[in-house]
Amino acid sequence: MASGERWVVLRVRRYSPEERRAWVQEYRVPLRRGMTVLDALLYVKQRLDPSLVFRYSCRMGACGSCGVLVNGEPRLACQTQLASVAGDSGVVEVGPLPGYPVVRDLVVDMTRLFENHRRAKPYIIRRQPREVEEAPREFLMTPRQLLEIYQFSLCIMCGLCNAACPVYHSNPRYLGPQALAQAYRFTVDVRDEAPEERLALAASPDGCFGCHFAASCSAACPKAVDPASAIQRLRSIALRASLGLWRKKTSPVAPPLEKPLRRVEASYPTENLVEGADPEEEAKKPVLLDIDPEEL
Incomplete structure (x- = not known):
């Protein structure tokens, strides 16, 4: 462990349908700047325990797949900063969303x-x-x-x-x-x-x-x-x-346009845009890129 590096303990509530057993498992995850709860779960999945199961997709708060219970509150794992929920204790409790049957670990049936x-x-x-x-x-x-x-x-x-x-x-x-x-x-x-x-x-x-x-x-x-x-x-x-006091007002379909759309034919220039340049000869010249070949 690097000097001054902070670690967070994830207490994940897990469930195995084959064993019909639920338990809490702890993982130590390094706390890095900008790290989310989803990042911490992915760290566990990739480096500590590949058997951990959770759901995610977009990682930007748009799909809604990574909903979990973080310290007793329903949250999106990808939008929850790990540092904001770790507190002084450095412990973060993660579990499946309540109100839904648990399929496995943090995955629920919706x-x-x-x-x-x-x-x-x-x-x-x-x-x-x-x-x-x-x-x-x-x-x-x-x-x-x-x-x-x-x-x-x-x-x-x-x-x-x-x-x-x-x-x-x-x-x-x-x-x-x-x-x-x-x-x-x-x-x-x-x-x-x-x-x-x-x-x-x-x-x-x-x-x-x-x-x-x-x-x-x-x-x-x-x-x-x-x-x-x-x-x-x-x-x-x-x-x-x-009580008969509410009636919905609905919108009609937009009427046809008063004037028909005018068809415009696109035209493209056929002559040389640069005076004195030969397009065929220019095409034969190699393209010079100001890029280091090793970076390609």
Whole structure:
């Protein structure tokens, strides 16, 4: 160990489905500048224990694959700086996300999340399906209408919000903050014409009215989607719709252009661009690169 080098102890909660055994295993990892929890797990995988199993992909907080429990909090391993969670003790506890069945070590089964996401119908529905399938023109939307849904469209389906939700753990029928946030996102999307279908699902006891408003989902979200806010807004819409006080205003398809597009033929120069230069002779000359051949 180099002089002055700091080390961190990873306490990883592991699970073997063949042995049906769970245990905690410790690994010593050198702490380097800019090192993330995912970097530490990769160090263990590559140098200490190749049997450690975890999930990751993009390493830049875009895919949501590397969600784990770090010191008791759901986090993306690739976005969590190791130094920020090591503290003075130099110990970091890493485990699988709660609320999901554990497949092996840090990998969990997220089937429930994907099924509930599918039940929320996270896509544009029009009364005339041909408007979406053929899409002759775009649907009209103002910048303000876009801002109403933009924040909730940033979800990367990492599952951290569900892992932080106490209701999601206690009620296996609860849709969860991820699915409800997407239900709200498409319910208020002016391009969509099927809010009743999502409200019927979201207004059930296992939907937005099952939320206890702990707001832990929004605290855990790495993309600031704020699913707790979406759930409360969805609850308000469901109540007003049940009293006949809410009607959705949908956007039409953009009309045809008033003037047809003018076809422009591209033309390219055929004469020499440099006076006195012969393109054929220039092509025969070797290209001189100011680069050391050893660096190639």
